[in-house]
Every structure is written in C-alpha cells, then in structure tokens.
Amino acid sequence: MKLAILTDTNSGISSQEAQERGVFLLDMPLIIDDKVYYQGKNLTDSDFCQALEGDQCVTTCHPSLGNLVKSWEDLFKQGFDQVVYIPMSSALSSSCSSAKLLAESYPGRVHVVDNHRISVTQKASVLKALALAHKNKTGQEIKEDLEKEALRxxxxxxxxxxxxxxxxxxxxxxxxxxxxxxxxxxxxxxxxxxxxxxxxxxxxxxxxxxxxxxxxxxxxxxxxxxxxxxxxxxxxxxxxxxxxxxxxxxxxxxxxxxxxxxxxxxxxxxxxxxxxxxxxxxxxxxxxx
Incomplete structure (x- = not known):
C-alpha cells in the first residue's frame, strides 16, 4: 500500500522542505486587494509585511473545494492508494469540516485528521504521520493516533x-x-x-x-x-x-x-x-x- 501525507501551508512547512521530506503540500490562499497570493510562491514574507503595514485589504480563506479534490485525485494518479490529509484546526477554520464531507466520497482512501493544531504543532503532527507511515501504519490508524493526541x-x-x-x-x-x-x-x-x-x-x-x-x-x-x-x-x-x-x-x-x-x-x-x-x-x- 502506498500512502501519501498531505497538509496545508498553515503548518509552516515550505514547498522545499515538503519535497525533501516527502510531504505533499496544499497552498492556502491570501487575498490582497482582491488578488490571490500564496505565501512562499508569489508572495514573500517581506512583501506580505509591506501589504499589512501599507493598510492594504488583506483577508485569508481556505482552498477551494475543487483544488482540494484535485490534490487528492493527483495523488491517486501518482499511484497512492490512501491519503492522510492534515489541515489546520477545525476550531480555527471551516476547511477541515469541508474536507471531511468531501472525503465521504472516498471511503477508505482519504483520511482527514481533525488535529486541532496549527503552525509548529501542526507541523509536528505531520512529521509524526510520516514516521507512522514508514512503520506501515494504515491511513485510518494514523488518523486515530493523531486525533487521540490532538490536544496534547x-x-x-x-x-x-x-x-x-x-x-x-x-x-x-x-x-x-x-x-x-x-x-x-x-x-x-x-x-x-x-x-x-x-x-x-x-x-x-x-x-x-x-x-x-x-x-x-x-x-x-x-x-x-x-x-x-x-x-x-x-x-x-x-x-x-x-x-x-x-x-x-x-x-x-x-x-x-x-x-x-x-x-x-x-x-x-x-x-x-x-x-x-x-x-x-x-x-x-x-x-x-
């Protein structure tokens, strides 16, 4: 069984680190004056600081449902049998609950972790998921383990x-x-x-x-x-x-x-x-x- 670990950029993991570790990354969009940006791609931290300090209109949003499904389908096309998706905390965004609903169309194949974490603690969960995958744990086993320890x-x-x-x-x-x-x-x-x-x-x-x-x-x-x-x-x-x-x-x-x-x-x-x-x-x- 081939298993992919997918998370979003709210984990603080960069695209370079994701590639080095074998993690798959979903970019979280930022909207600045009605234009969509992605941190680390077409928006540097310096540019983001300038936008905030310059009083531009900055809002955050979660990825579109279409992009989320595409990320899963792309992983299946690459030969993965299961996907463990670790988004930011459901208490801080609706993206987790939306992903859970979508995952119902992929029974046994997509496992969405309601991890209650963000930033450095979310990253720690991703690294643990990788280690569990290397021990040949299934997607369901990884999901259960991470959710059991979510509030720790x-x-x-x-x-x-x-x-x-x-x-x-x-x-x-x-x-x-x-x-x-x-x-x-x-x-x-x-x-x-x-x-x-x-x-x-x-x-x-x-x-x-x-x-x-x-x-x-x-x-x-x-x-x-x-x-x-x-x-x-x-x-x-x-x-x-x-x-x-x-x-x-x-x-x-x-x-x-x-x-x-x-x-x-x-x-x-x-x-x-x-x-x-x-x-x-x-x-x-x-x-x-």
Whole structure:
C-alpha cells in the first residue's frame, strides 16, 4: 500500500522542505486587494509585511473545494492508494469540516485528521504521520493516533501591538489605542480549540518572550509532567522579524530547554495576518511514536 501525507501551508512547512521530506503540500490562499497570493510562491514574507503595514485589504480563506479534490485525485494518479490529509484546526477554520464531507466520497482512501493544531504543532503532527507511515501504519490508524493526541499541544504568541487584531474585529479600537499608549504587548494562547488571551507585558519584546518560556515551563510541569523530554517537540516561530531576532529567540529557548528538540519555522500567513509584523511564537507538543 502506498500512502501519501498531505497538509496545508498553515503548518509552516515550505514547498522545499515538503519535497525533501516527502510531504505533499496544499497552498492556502491570501487575498490582497482582491488578488490571490500564496505565501512562499508569489508572495514573500517581506512583501506580505509591506501589504499589512501599507493598510492594504488583506483577508485569508481556505482552498477551494475543487483544488482540494484535485490534490487528492493527483495523488491517486501518482499511484497512492490512501491519503492522510492534515489541515489546520477545525476550531480555527471551516476547511477541515469541508474536507471531511468531501472525503465521504472516498471511503477508505482519504483520511482527514481533525488535529486541532496549527503552525509548529501542526507541523509536528505531520512529521509524526510520516514516521507512522514508514512503520506501515494504515491511513485510518494514523488518523486515530493523531486525533487521540490532538490536544496534547500548546502554543503562545506575542503580538507587537493590537492594530491587526483590531482590523480583524477581535479587539475594540479603544483597547488597541490603550495598549499602544502604554506600550503593552499582549500574549495569546492556542490550546486546541481557539485563540485566547494569556497575558500581557509592558516594554521590550524580551519580556514577552520570557513570559512565554515561563508558560511552557509551567506546561511541562503540569500538562506534560508524565512525558519524557525525548517525546516532546518544541517549535519556535516568528513573522516580520530580522535574522538576528530569530537567532536570539532560538538562543533563549535553547538556554531554557537544553534537552528538548527545538526547530524554527516562519509563522503561517493565516495567523500573521492577525498578529502583524513583530510577532513571536512558541509551541510544545507530544509526538511520541
């Protein structure tokens, strides 16, 4: 049996990495002033930052049902018997539920994973799915395994300001104005189901980063207390930041968690459109096999 692992670009996996790992990738569209773009293809992160800062109209959407079906059919034409599709969390987009409905037309062939993850934790699930496929697990077995561990993940995001959340209607203009005047940097969290407020700091971004690292330490003691560090994956992310800031973020995390595997990937555009430039993130997940 040949089995394909398909995910979307909300995982933070680039087309180059997908090709190297043997993962298949579905591009998530971005609409800027009524024109469709795809992150990493006809839209660089630098161009995306300029679009956001230039006050252009930026919206996100999920791939068309036609493109989704075409991606499955193309994999079958390449000789694959089954497809495991790992989209972004159903709590954050309707794309997962739409894919599940479409998969009913491919019984036993397309397995849509309601993974409740996005960004670095979604990527960890994709890598686990690959490892399970190499152990000759079926699509149904991989789906059941990933969904069983779906909520064993946590993400924290620091936002430079509330302007972009205000544009999306997620905070009031008054709250955004107060945060700007007081130099408040909000910290958000994703615990599977939705984005919530976690806390806030005043001043430099390093304070927000340290608060996020403390939150991860707390999760290690409480949420993952029974797990071996070898079974955990720690992913860092950011958007609209320099290479130096990226390296400094990695150094802070490595110093705080020297025994945990750490990787860095850019923040997907679907999240970055709400956070704006200058965002940092960290995600911890259990992905033992």
């Amino acid at each position: 993940a946590t993400i924290y995001l620091s936002v430079n300001n509330l302007d972009y959340l205000k544009k999306g209607g997620r905070v009031t203009p008054a709250a955004a104005a107060i945060a700007s005047v007081l130099n408040i940097k909000p910290i958000l969290t994703i615990q599977g189901e939705k984005i919530d407020s976690y806390g806030r700091v005043r001043g430099r971004i390093q304070r927000a980063q340290k608060k996020m690292l403390l939150a991860i330490q707390k999760d290690l003691k409480e949420k993952f207390s029974q797990e071996s560090l070898d079974d955990l994956s720690l992913g860092l992310t950011g958007f609209g930041i320099s290479k130096d800031l990226e390296e400094a973020w990695l150094d802070l995390a490595r110093e705080a968690f020297p025994q945990v595997r750490i990787h860095y990937d850019p923040l997907p555009a679907s999240i970055a459109s709400h956070t704006g430039p200058g965002a940092f993130g960290i995600g911890l997940s259990l992905d033992s096999i």
